[in-house]
Amino acid sequence: MSEKGKLKKEIKTCRRTIVEIERKRSRSQSALVQAILLQEEPKDADVEWFNKYTGEITACRNHMIELQKRLDSL
Secondary structure (H helix, E strand, O other), X not given: OOHHHHHHHHHHHHHHHHHHHXXXXXXXXXXXXHHHHOOOOOOXXXXXXXXXXXXXXXXXXXXXXXXXXXXXXX
């Protein structure tokens, strides 16, 4: 498989991964919003999961950006 093909495939995989992680993050995000609206302290577990998934999304996006730069330079 050519270098361009490999990069395109990996970028596509990154996009799918981001969608999956965002879906997981939405559960903790909705719990945080509900706590804020009810003027309650959010559960530590919800905050930890939200931060974990947000970090994973950021890392995956940064990786995807680097892959896209490499693809554009070919």
